[in-house]
Every structure is written in structure tokens, then in C-alpha cells.
Amino acid sequence: MFYHVKELQYRAKPERPDPVYAKKLQEILGGQFGEISVAMQYLFQGWNTSRGLEKYRDLLMDTGTEELAHIEMLSTMIARLLDKAPVKDQEHAAKNPVIEAIMGGMNPQHAIVSGLGAMPVNSVGVPWNAGYIVASGNLLADFRANLNAESQGRLQAVRLYEMTEDRGVKDMLSWLIARDTAHQNQWMAAIAELEAQEGRVVPNTFPRELQKQEVAYAFMNLSAGEESSTGRWASGKSMDSMGVFQYVQHPVPFAKKPTIPPAPPSLHNTPPMLK
Amino acid sequence: MFYHVKELQYRAKPERPDPVYAKKLQEILGGQFGEISVAMQYLFQGWNTSRGLEKYRDLLMDTGTEELAHIEMLSTMIARLLDKAPVKDQEHAAKNPVIEAIMGGMNPQHAIVSGLGAMPVNSVGVPWNAGYIVASGNLLADFRANLNAESQGRLQAVRLYEMTEDRGVKDMLSWLIARDTAHQNQWMAAIAELEAQEGRVVPNTFPRELQKQEVAYAFMNLSAGEESSTGRWASGKSMDSMGVFQYVQHPVPFAKKPTIPPAPPSLHNTPPMLK
Amino acid sequence: MFYHVKELQYRAKPERPDPVYAKKLQEILGGQFGEISVAMQYLFQGWNTSRGLEKYRDLLMDTGTEELAHIEMLSTMIARLLDKAPVKDQEHAAKNPVIEAIMGGMNPQHAIVSGLGAMPVNSVGVPWNAGYIVASGNLLADFRANLNAESQGRLQAVRLYEMTEDRGVKDMLSWLIARDTAHQNQWMAAIAELEAQEGRVVPNTFPRELQKQEVAYAFMNLSAGEESSTGRWASGKSMDSMGVFQYVQHPVPFAKKPTIPPAPPSLHNTPPMLK
Amino acid sequence: MFYHVKELQYRAKPERPDPVYAKKLQEILGGQFGEISVAMQYLFQGWNTSRGLEKYRDLLMDTGTEELAHIEMLSTMIARLLDKAPVKDQEHAAKNPVIEAIMGGMNPQHAIVSGLGAMPVNSVGVPWNAGYIVASGNLLADFRANLNAESQGRLQAVRLYEMTEDRGVKDMLSWLIARDTAHQNQWMAAIAELEAQEGRVVPNTFPRELQKQEVAYAFMNLSAGEESSTGRWASGKSMDSMGVFQYVQHPVPFAKKPTIPPAPPSLHNTPPMLK
Amino acid sequence: MFYHVKELQYRAKPERPDPVYAKKLQEILGGQFGEISVAMQYLFQGWNTSRGLEKYRDLLMDTGTEELAHIEMLSTMIARLLDKAPVKDQEHAAKNPVIEAIMGGMNPQHAIVSGLGAMPVNSVGVPWNAGYIVASGNLLADFRANLNAESQGRLQAVRLYEMTEDRGVKDMLSWLIARDTAHQNQWMAAIAELEAQEGRVVPNTFPRELQKQEVAYAFMNLSAGEESSTGRWASGKSMDSMGVFQYVQHPVPFAKKPTIPPAPPSLHNTPPMLK
């Protein structure tokens, strides 16, 4: 169960309106790696974490709850960036076509649909969808998803930081960027804990002898050229310490040409040719 | 540019048809972490990798090209599992309602739409979409995405392995599971290489002093209860070696209640109340 | 069964082309509350209305059929607004970068995909989808959906009216806005009729004693601050006349911490920790 | 900013596992009118509510925060309903094909993807998306959206109540159904308040004379048959008290056949025929 | 503008309810090639057809209007197939688990969401979306889209015909299948007319010398094996009579390895390696 306080976790006040930038900032609110994604991902992971793993459940609920606050900060910032957007003054625009042109960079839904409010969409206006997130029940897998999300998310926040001169926006982003640093570190720590217990390959509970061991550490050189042969992945002990990397220079098929049986006549597929 | 040979990378032949299992197997073909996702993700990352990073570009193209072969193996397996699916024999079904009921677990599109062929959809029939993947231009971020994809993908393949007794299906899955082991190791190796060069926080090129350092290593206890205080993430040196984890037991807001300015009258929002 | 006449229900002729506005106008054609949504919503509701409710079925089919005419009007208007869009003259553009910039506000698909025709998409180009609409079989619920759709739809049409100086566009919009007034009134009337028969809570056929009566009229103050305590919803007789509003100033959980049982080993979730 | 406590708002404990019902229950978690929809809708409406409307902002934040607790209750219930789902025992299934068949009614992703956890998807497995919700800046419009959502939501919860005999599930649903009663009443109260101030047509700030008054209260009989002429919407004073309903028995087009100008040759549309 | 009559174009009455078949039949209502697709596709093509092409515009409006009647027939049939679906009787089901199991094949939304009505979704419950259709402004291109839609649509209707023994359903399908025959013939006729005027390659207005003529009739043998060399496409006069088919047995790249320039530092991509 949740409680809300009206104060923001950190201030979200631009120096001045900038509706074109508001459109861009939507990416880290409602985009693939935006705050809605991380909030929903961590909360669902937390709710699905079973008895005996309370430490991780708490970790997830703590962090998911913080991400709700970040959704709130970004929604506030976007609404303020949209303030005074010239959504009507066509005549004025006619007098200043350059302003008109710049305003063409707004998301028109910010005027038509949301009345200058934030929306749960990305920077091109595609609505957020739950296909972005994962909660698998395997925490090591999921913490890797979380580290990925915080890495992509911080990268996007940094890029947005570079794309504005507004000190208020930069101030808020420098908060979010720091929290992403904290969260990257946190998921790395949780991953390290689990890897120490379980080993590094997910899932670790599948008997190793049931996989084809002969290709479990092989690298397949399927794109001509051998630049890839010089990487850490091409030789030496494998990262899970259970094998040795091999570089397969000329990978060949292990199987024959497949054939697919014809479907029954009731499906009216093309029948096999007579000849 | 690509070339195709008709042979499969590894055989994909079930002992017997099983159209209900075919539906489930679609998850690792056309689902969020299926083979289409990894193929497209690695290829787009490869195509977007710039001059001076040829080693990684080659790594990505090698692996993306292999994943195309896995799409092919799964498509072949699914088509064979669908062989002889009782899509017509209603009368027979009436005589054996249990078989009819079991067949109710098929994806009906496998009969109506694809004529007993594989489809680019997941195990509930939702079409694959490119919102599942990422290619950011930052390789450390992207290799984390790749490690995540291979972790979730192997987990799903292992679960599917447990859900069948068909030795042909298990044989193919034990190949794919081994390749996922190889790929998890490979992305871990590539990550280790980049982290050794760049440090562990993505992106590493953003000046640290521009983030709010005071919260860059803090853990916010926003869900009541303190199980999370015992984790590696709550104390000690941070994973990036640049700070010390702090556990904030009672996190408070850093900002005031925000207010949003009223929109201009031309948007016909609710105006502020008189009283 | 339907018949079509070539005449428009009302004229849809702009004074002059305006491809940037055409993009915006797509919102009320193919957006969440556009004409495709109301047409499909009313028709599906009509087709699903059962025997004994012919009056409402007719109401729905009358109105759904009109909305098809509005799709047609908007498609016509958008095609005309796109007339002479400068999709080619790059050299000219180079001479007049401001025009080029303004044209950057066009939806590029209006040139590349539809050849200057209207599309079933919203103002940012996201295709219409049927997840926008509802037909539940409960007419009171659905008429509320319809009143909502006409309210949002009229709001958007009014905002678009404010965003143009073109008298032809305004003329058409003033027709659509009037029809939205009519339709809001109509659904209010139908709602009043049903509420008079059934009561105001949907569905009214569920025995009241089967719901937790103790919280059926309670307001939970879960966001700090008590501005909400002054509203009509916080005290007095409830709107359905069946209870009395209560304001719960400090809502507390009614249940304990939940625990989730561990999944079976065959799913390879993280197992409970030993310690 | 939000705080979380581990206790549930109300208990969510089934008498026994039922993975097929878990699939169905997903509808009111991640469907069009599920708890994710109302939580996100109310929170975004709250964040976008401007200065001078604090009472409504608080109302929205109070209710949106409660809906987060309902997401949590449903996620917990679904995870418990999935407990002991027979995801592996194929041999056992072979011995009891009826159980196997019934299990065919599970969502396969509950095993393959989420490891027996809840997912942000609906009862057929389609991921939640933000195209379901609205926050327009006009509160009367939005409160109608909210009343609609609570009406559809309660209807679905009631139907799900009828579809199970599990007393634990029914107990939780009777809580949610009661809260939906409360929320329907609450939005009706808020609507009544705003209508009293503003009038009943949304938006009320658009000058009435700018709409085509001659059709602002007309009902168009566009589907043959006149059952609809007997309704409240066909005669008498309009619901907004500003007009009189008219029934147009034989509606005719007000405009001529439109013509669309040919596109420029650079678009390579079909050119007008010579003859 | 449209008019509706209450009579169906053709009867849509099953012999008996069959809710599992109702789910399947949704494919040709709300699937990729269902009746919603063809109705919307033809109407949008019609509305976008310009002056001077009235014959084709009329053809499109005639046919699109008919497809609206087919949506209505299918919606009616589906609602009737859903009649008496055992959505409640759990106890009864417990007594007859086979019936329960068969009913597990229903789309649960037919009970929970639509109250036993048809929905604008496909046979797995994915909502219809406008990304399925096209209206390009080039009629030859679009008539090919239409011929494709009627071919896939008839194929699906025929498969569904095979999947039922219900004489009422078969009766309706034999109507729709006949209309698909008519429509396939019709689009073939329209295509023949346009090809006679324009030639067979779309668009025909692009100067042939501006394409790389040297590969405009070449077949690239990029998948090992030469079965494809025996087809009509591998030798002889091309179908547009403007060239001669060539079979390129060993296709090679025409270009060099590409390199991608590094992004500016402000994007924080991985920089080129020092070594």
C-alpha cells in the first residue's frame, strides 16, 4: 500500500518554457527506458518475489517506489516547460514565421490532447506499453534487466542534459543522473551478491550436462573478417570459469536441409507440385 | 550482405507433433526475448557501430548472423510440431472431447492464418515489435542489454525444456541453451573489456561533478521495513569504486509542493476556481 | 447493411492548403477520441445490444452511422489541406529555408505513404487501434463511455478550432462541435433514462450486500493534505442515495504483509536463500 | 513523492490455486479498464491539474495512490492463484488428460515469462498500453472518463466474481467492488460540482454562437426504423437546458459531392484518366 | 454520408451456440485481413481518390460500403455463437470437467469485457489496428493490396468453413466466400484495366533510365542451391515486357565495407578505441 506526499523528491522547475524540449524530455518519462518503465518493472519484480527472498523484495519495492517520484518530477517539469506554448497565436506566428517553425517541433498532442500537460508517451508520441518491461521470477536475470535499464536511462538523461541550456532543467537532470549512478551501482552490487551464490550463467539450476557442452563456449565467426578474434571472448577461460573460449573460424551447419510436411487439404495450402 | 545455406545450424526435429507445445515455443521465437529480438538487436547495434570499433562491430555481426539461424531452427521446429494438427476433424473430436479440449490449447492462428507454419508472434499470439530492442551507440550500455536478453532467453528456453518430454525438442533446446551460455559469457567478456577501459557507470564520459554527488551513492528506504539494509548495496565501497554506499533510513522530499500554471484560455482547460 | 451517398453530411473545404494543420487535424480522425473511435464504438455497441432493447440499439446505429459520415468529412478536409504541399521543391526550399522549416512540421507519411491523402492515424502518426473502444453489453456503462468520448472529442475539436484562422476549416469544425453538443446531450438523456430505471451504480444487478459495505462510501485520504475533504464526495448523502460519504483521514492497511510461495524448481526462479 | 508499506490495503488470498482463473483475473489488473489504467489515469490527471484547483488535484492524487494499492493486491492474488501450477508434469498429465486440457487454459507466459508471477497484461496476454488513458486538462471531461472507467471496471469485477467459487477470491473482489462503488459515487459528486459551476457541455468555455446551433440539438435518424424516436433524447428540453431536442426523421446531406485535387506528379499517384 | 438499414445483407444464424468457434471466427472480423481491414482500406482509398478518377472512387466506395455490412454479419454471428456460453456454472463444470476444459478455449474477454458480444479483435484477442491497411494514392498499387486482402481473406474463410459442422455458420461463410470470389475478380479486372494503360511496374511514371537498369531484371541466387533457377522468373522476357530475366548464380557485393563516422562527444557513444 502506498502513501503520497505533495512535495517533490527534487525540484523540477525550468528557467523558462520550452515546449519543443518538453517533447524531447518525454523520452525519459514514457519511453522504453523511461521512469514509467523502471517503476513498473521494479514493482512487478517486487510483487513477484517469493518468500525467503525478503531482502531483495524490499530492495525492489524501495527502488520502485522512488521511481514513482521520478515520474512525478518529470511530469511536473514537462507541464512547466509547456507553459505559455504559443498554441493559438497564428497571426503572431504569421508575423514571425521562425517562431512558428520552431513551434512546429512541439508534440501537437501536448496542445490538442493533454492541454499542456505531460503524457505517458515517448519523444515521438508513441504510448508507453508494458512490452518494455520484464519480471521473470529469476532475480539474477531481472537485476541484469535493471542494470541495463539504468544504463540506457542514464545515457538518455545525459544526452538530454547536453541538449538544453536551461539551468533549471539541468539541475533536475543532474539529480536524476546521480540517482541513475546510484541505481547502476546498486544493481551491480545485487548482481555480485547473487553471482557469488549462484555462479554467473542464468539460470544456474539447469544441469550443465543437459546442454550441448561442445558449443557452450564456442564463438562462431559468421561474419567475414576476423576482427572479433582479438577480443576477450575468443580465447582464455570463460567468464563463468567453467570452460575455455574457442574461436570457430569457419562455422558449418550441424544439420541437414529440413523439409516441412505438407499441411492437410482442409487448410488449402499450396499442394506439392506434381513434377 | 548475407548468404544463406539450406542446412540448419542444428537439427530441429521433434519426435512427434504437438501443436499445443508449438504455441508455447513461439515465445522464444517471436517474444520479447525471442530469437527475432536478439537477431535484430545485434544487427542494428553492429550497423550503428562506428569507425574505430571494428572489433565490436564484427562481434555483433557474427552473433547477429547466428541468431538468424536460430530463427530458422525454431520456425522449422514449430512447423513440424504443427504437423497433423487436428484442425478439421470435428466429428472425430466429438467422439473424443478430451482431444478436442487439448487442441483448444493451440493458437488458432496456426491453422487460420499461417496454415500450420511458424509466425513472428509470442506464445499468446502478440506480434513481435521493435519496441523490444535497443541499439544506443554506447556499447557498454548495449552489451548489458545483450547480457540481459541472453539471460532472460536462456531462462525461457530452460523452462520450455522442462515442459516437454519430446526428445527431439529437448535435443534442439539443449543446443540453444548451450549457445545462450556461450553468449552470456561472451557479453560478460565484452563488458569486462569495456569496463576496464571506461569504468563501470554508463556513460563514463559525463563529468562526475555535474551530477548531484550527494545522492549518487545513497540508497532510499522508501518501502517500510529494513530488510534491504543488509545488502551489499547499503554499505561499503560502491561498485564503481568512486563512492561509498549510504543507507538513507528516512528519505524526505528535497523540494516543495509544485504548482502548475493554468493553460491559456484557448485550450479550454478547467479554469482556476474563483473561491 | 449500409448505403452510401457521395454528398458529404456537411462541407469540408478549407480556404487554402495547410499541410501542417492537416497533421494536427488527424487527431480527431484517427486519435483515441477521433471519429473512427466513436463510429466503431457505437456500431459495436449497437450490434451487441440484445433483444428487448431495440430503442437503444436504434439509437446506437443511428449515431454510429452518422460518425461514419464524420470520418468522411475529415478525410476529405485533410486531403484538401494537403493539396500542393511542397513535397518536392528542395531547391526552392533552399531558397526559402523558413518555408522548408515550417514544412518540417508535416507528417512525412502524408507524402511518402498516402500520397497526400488522409490516414487512419492520430496527430503524431500512431495508427488507430481498437484498444481505444468498448462495448460491454451494459448500456449504462457504455453510455458513460460515449459521454466521455463526446466530451473529449468536443474539447479536442474546440482546441483545433482555436489553432487555425482558416474560415473553411472553422466552418466545418463548428458543425462537428455542434454535433458533439447534440451527442453529449443525447448520451446524458439516455443515461438519465437508464439511471431512473436502474439506479446510478453500474452494474445495479449485483447484490449490495455482497460488496464490503463498510468501504462502499468511504474516501481514502492517501495523499498528504486535506484539500480533498472539502468536496461533495467527502460528506453528505452519496450520489446513488444508498449511503453516506465518509472521509477517512488516516487510511491504514486492512491486511498483513503478503508472502508469495516459491515456484517449483522446474521454473528455475531464484530459490529462497539459505540464510 | 511516494512511500510504501508492505501490508496490503486488503487481503488477497485465495482458498486454493487456480491458474486458469489467474489468467482471467489479469483483465482487471492489466486490461483496458484494469487497475494500472485507473492508477496511471488519476495520477497523470493530478500532476497536470493546475494552480487554483488544488481540491481536485488532491482528490486525484488520493485516488490514484489508492489504485496503486489495488495493482499490488491483484498482483499478489494472481501470484498465489498460480501457485503449484502443473507446468512440468507431462507424464502425470498424460495420465490425466483432462487436467492437462484444463491447464491448457493457462496463459503460457505465466510459466515461461514470469515464473508464476503476475504480469502487466490483460486476460488474453496483450500488454497494457498508455493509449487506454486520458488526462486532458479539462476536469469535467476527465471526471467523465473516470466515471466510465469505474463503471466498466466494476462491471468486469462483478463478472469475475460470478466466475469463481473461491471464497478468498470473492472476498477480495467484494472489497474492490465496494471501492468501485465508492469511486463511482465520488466521480459523480465531482461531476455534479463542476456541472453546477460550468454547465453540462464540455468544454463550456467555447462560445455557443460559434457552433452551428441549428444542429446542436438535432437527432439524426440514419438507421432505418424509428425505435429511437421514443427516447428522452428525441424530444423535450435538452439536458443542458440550452435547447430543445429535435428528431430529424429523414436526414439529408448538407453539402455536395467533394472532389479531391490530384497530387503533384512527384508523388506518382495515379494521374486523372484521359477519358 | 451513409444510411443504415436494420436487415442484414445475408443471414448470420448458427444452428447452435459454440463459444470456442466464436473466438476463432473473430479472425475474419478483426484480424489482419478481416472485414474491418477491408472496409477501412477501401473507404480510405476511396476518400483519397482524386478528381478525374471517379470510376475508381465509386468502385471503392461501393465495395467499402459492402464490407461494412460484412462486419455487421460477423458481429451478429459471433454474438449468437456466444449465446448461453457457460460463463458461470463452475459447479456444473466441476461435474463435467471436459466441458470445462473445452470452454477454456473461449476468449475470456467475450465474457469479462464484452458480455457475450463480438469485439474488434482477432482470434487471439489482439485489437485491430490501422497498421494493417494502406491507401497510397496510387490505384494500381492499392488494387494489388486489395487483391491480396481478398485472397488472404477468402483463404481464412475457407479454413474456418472446414473447422465447423454448423450448417448455419457454413451457410453464412459460403456467402462471404462467394463475395470474396467476386471481389478477387473485381480487383483483377481493375488491375488489368490500369496495367493496360500504365504498364505493369508500379509506379510507371518514374523514368526507367533513372533506375539501375543493369539489375532491374536480375535474379540473385543468395540462398545456396539452384532450385529457383527453373522458374519463370529466372529466364525469358520479363513480365513487364521491358527486359529479360537474368539468373545471377554467384551474386557478389557491389560496394566496399562501410564505415560509420563517430558521433559527437555530446552523445556519449563509445568513442573509437585508442589502439
Add this chain to the structure above:
Amino acid sequence: MFYHVKELQYRAKPERPDPVYAKKLQEILGGQFGEISVAMQYLFQGWNTSRGLEKYRDLLMDTGTEELAHIEMLSTMIARLLDKAPVKDQEHAAKNPVIEAIMGGMNPQHAIVSGLGAMPVNSVGVPWNAGYIVASGNLLADFRANLNAESQGRLQAVRLYEMTEDRGVKDMLSWLIARDTAHQNQWMAAIAELEAQEGRVVPNTFPRELQKQEVAYAFMNLSAGEESSTGRWASGKSMDSMGVFQYVQHPVPFAKKPTIPPAPPSLHNTPPMLK
């Protein structure tokens, strides 16, 4: 199984960067008829083609493999067009607002998400999804889908050719346009082969007498006006040579008004009215 070589099938090098055009060019990479669509469509068709149809399977694999090379060419071209995009220099922009305005036409995700790389999205940024494609098992149906895709695809490529003056872009497009000519011819040839064997109506294996022959060649004049009566489809021998086209000037319903039975009380639909 696939092999990759680093060389491009054809060069993809613009004369100069043009990030606004890069956004537009995305349409034929990740749009409905872009290269991802044709690659996936042909490969899935190939994998689903059964034994005895090797010639067509090879044809599909040859062509699908080529389309992978086109995805690569377009990704390369887009990355190069994005080179030096002014994603940071706000101050510079302030000095040159026209450049700023033109840059507003970029897809912001090209900076924020992909770091100046290509994305699997269309020209408005909507992600590619597999609902665009089809593989039905009936080759004649599918080859019509393919001819349609190559027609729409060539049309879009030609339009994009007209929208740039960059000789490097035009050079690459003239390659793709030529290949689309080749592919249109190829699918026409394959269609001709199959039609010669099977007849022209898909599927040809459904007994003609099972369709309502009386309407299998009728044209329904459902949109007022008779321009359509002059077309090839309105009279004469049908295109399949099996019937004669008839023009039905005044089409009437063949069935009665339908009624839908009321749902059981447990669904809480609106019950039939008493009066």
C-alpha cells in the same frame, strides 16, 4: 543458416549529412512496406513452404536473404545522413533559429535513443511490428502479398527519390528502385506460373459449388452514382473465366433484422426492458 560479408550489396553514401531526410528514409527501412517487412515476410514464407515445393522455397529464401542486405544498406545510409547532426549547439542555434527550426524536423530519438544510428521504426517513429506481414502457406495468396509489398515499396522509394537532391542518396535509391522492379516482375512471374496451374481464385481447392454461386460474380452498387458501372468489373466474362460479371444496381438485403439473445444474468448486462 546465414553467412555475412562486410561489404554492402550496393553503396550507401550520401554527399552530405541530412538528419531531417534520415527521418523520412526510415519509412522504407522500418515502415509497413519497408525492408524489414519484406525480409521477414519472405523468410517466414520460405521456412513455412513444405516439401514438394522446393523451387518456391528457394525463390523465397533467395529474395529474403537479399532483403537483409537492403536493411543493411538503409541502416548505413541513415547513420551517415545523421552524421554531424547539430544535437547540442543550442547557443549556435539561438544565433541561427532557422537551422534550429529545420533541425526540429529530426526524429529526436535519433539523438536521444540511438546516438545517431538507424532504428527499426518508420518515418514517424512507430516501431516495426510483425502485424505488417503474412505467411499463409498458400503461395498464390502470399505471392500477391509480395507483389503488393514491392509495389508499395517501390512507390515509396520513388517518392523519397523525388524528395532529395543528394546524388549519393539518389544513387542508392536508384539501385533499390531497380531491385523493386526486378522483384515486382519476379512475383508476377511466380503468380503467373501458379495461376496457370491452379486458376486465379485463391484458394482454388475449395469446391465452387459450396460458395453461393449466385453472388460470386455480382457487383453491388452500394454507393449512390453509377460511375462504377463502366468498369471491366461490371460486365463481361469474369477474370477467372468461370463466370460473368453482373452489375446489381439496387442491392437489397437478403436477410431479416437480426436479434441478439440476452446474456445470462451472471454477466450483468442491461436486461431487456419491461415495457
